[in-house]
Every structure is written in structure tokens, then in C-alpha cells.
Amino acid sequence: MKEIIFVTKNKGKFDAAKQILKEFGIEVIQKEVKFNEPRLLNPRDIVREKINQSKFINKPLIVHDGGLFIESLNGFPATLSNFILKTIGVEGLLKLLDGKNRECEFRECLGFWEPGLDEPTFFEWSIRGEISLQPKGEFKPWHLSPFALVFIPEGGKKTLAEMSEEEYRKWRSSLNSYHFKKLGEWLTKVRK
Numbered sequence: 608m609k610e611i612i613f614v615t616k617n618k619g620k621f622d623a624a625k626q627i628l629k630e631f632g633i634e635v636i637q638k639e640v641k642f643n644e645p646r647l648l649n650p651r652d653i654v655r656e657k658i659n660q661s662k663f664i665n666k667p668l669i670v671h672d673g674g675l676f677i678e679s680l681n682g683f684p685a686t687l688s689n690f691i692l693k694t695i696g697v698e699g700l701l702k703l704l705d706g707k708n709r710e711c712e713f714r715e716c717l718g719f720w721e722p723g724l725d726e727p728t729f730f731e732w733s734i735r736g737e738i739s740l741q742p743k744g745e746f747k748p749w750h751l752s753p754f755a756l757v758f759i760p761e762g763g764k765k766t767l768a769e770m771s772e773e774e775y776r777k778w779r780s781s782l783n784s785y786h787f788k789k790l791g792e793w794l795t796k797v798r799k
Contacts, residue, residue, distance in 0.1 A: 610634045611719075612668040614661045619751045620671055623779060624787050631791035638664065648685045650674060650716035651729055658720045658727050665722055669790065673715030675754050677738065679707040692753055697742055701757065709738040713758065717786040719794075728793070730786035735761040744768025749775060 613624050613635050625635040645656040653672040661668055674686035680703060684691040691700060712735045718727040742756040743766045755767035760778065767775060779785065 610636060610667070612636050612638050612664055612666050614638055614640050614657065614664070614668055614670050617671075617751065619749050622749055623751070624669070624671075626776070627780065627785070627787040628791050631795055633791065633794065635669075638668075640664075646687075648674075648682075648687075650686055650714055651718075651731065653686055654716045654718035654729065655727060658718050662720065667719070667721035669717055669719050670727075671715065671717045671786075673713060673751075675711055675752075675758070676714055677704070677709075677711040679704065679709070688752060688754065697753055697756055701738070701741065704738055709740075711736060711738055711758070713754075715786060717790060719790055730789040730793070732782070732786040732789070734782065736763070737761075739766050742766075742768075744770070747772065747775075 609632065611628065611633055613621055615621055615637060616639050621635065621637045628635050640661050642657055642660050645653050647653050647656070650672045654670050657670040657672065658668070661670060672686065674684065674688045676682045676685055684700070712733045714733045715731065717730045719730070720727040736759050739757045739759055744756060746753050746756055746768055749772060750767060758767050759765065760767070770778065
């Protein structure tokens with residue numbers, strides 16, 4: 608396989624996939640699809656639904672979804688992250704966390720489908736961390752979400768938005784379980 612369609616509007620996600628899958632000899636092409644956005648709380652369920660809505664493309668494709676799960680808020684905002692960003696924003700989320708435990712994790716799911724497959728193949732990933740007390744750094748095009756302003760990866764001292772582009776990309780590529788890497792490795796084995 609030399610080409611995969613990435614069904615996404617998010618430039619940060621597209622750039623991450625393009626950079627990592629290039630290492631496996633796979634070209635990634637971005638395509639936007641207008642979805643009937645499912646209101647589900649599990650990233651895998653959302654990815655499955657988005658793939659079903661994208662099968663008309665009739666080519667190998669990937670779809671991604673995820674969310675920020677905060678333990679002291681019973682997993683909120685989960686996959687409703689975009690809704691939260693559009694309504695109360697990062698500042699509103701910080702107010703909800705006043706005086707609460709700030710431990711959290713990003714959970715993401717990447718689904719691969721191609722014509723002839725009944726079911727997609729899923730690659731899931733999560734990274735633990737905590738929410739900072741205030742926004743730090745600057746949101747850049749390579750970030751996947753404005754939550755980069757407040758998410759500090761486990762063991763780190765900086766928010767993702769405080770990292771330089773080089774630091775950020777190095778951090779992302781160091782994550783061996785990262786779903787784009789898993790997909791590249793899987794396709795390399797399956798296609799031999």
C-alpha cells in the first residue's frame with residue numbers, strides 16, 4: 608500500500624500522520640467529509656461510525672478521534688472535547704478543575720478500513736498527564752487540540768504548547784505505542 612486517505616479537517620492530525628507514515632513508505636492524502644457527528648463517549652465507537660460514513664471513498668482510509676478524560680470530573684469532557692472548546696473553552700475547563708485533582712489522559716483511536724474489509728482495524732493510544740493551573744505557551748498548527756495549552760505529559764514540566772516544534776515532534780515520535788506508528792508497523796507486516 609502506497610497511499611491512504613486520511614479523512615480529517617484537522618491539519619495537526621494530518622501533519623502527524625503524514626510525517627510518521629512517510630517513514631513506512633506510505634503517502635497520506637487529506638480529505639474532508641461532512642459527518643453526521645455521532646454523540647458517543649468512546650473514541651472507538653465514533654471512529655467506527657465515521658468510517659461507515661466515509662466508505663463511499665472506496666479507497667484505503669483512516670479516521671481518527673479521541674478525547675481528554677479527566678479523572679476528577681468522572682472522565683469529562685471525554686469525546687466532547689470540541690464541544691467544550693467551542694462553548695466554555697480552556698478557561699472554563701480550568702474553572703471546573705478549581706481545587707480538584709488534575710490528573711487526566713488523552714485517549715485516541717485510529718481506524719483503518721479498505722474495500723473488502725467488513726470491519727475496520729483499530730489502533731488505540733493513550734498518554735497520561737495532568738492539567739496545568741493556567742494556559743501556557745502558544746497554540747500552533749501542529750498541535751492536535753487547544754488542550755495543548757494546558758496538558759502536561761506525565762513526567763514532564765511543560766505543557767505541549769510550551770514545547771518548541773522540534774521538542775513536540777520529538778516527544779510525539781518517542782511514543783512507541785503511538786497509533787500512527789502502530790498502523791505503519793502493522794501495514795508493513797500485513798503487506799509483506
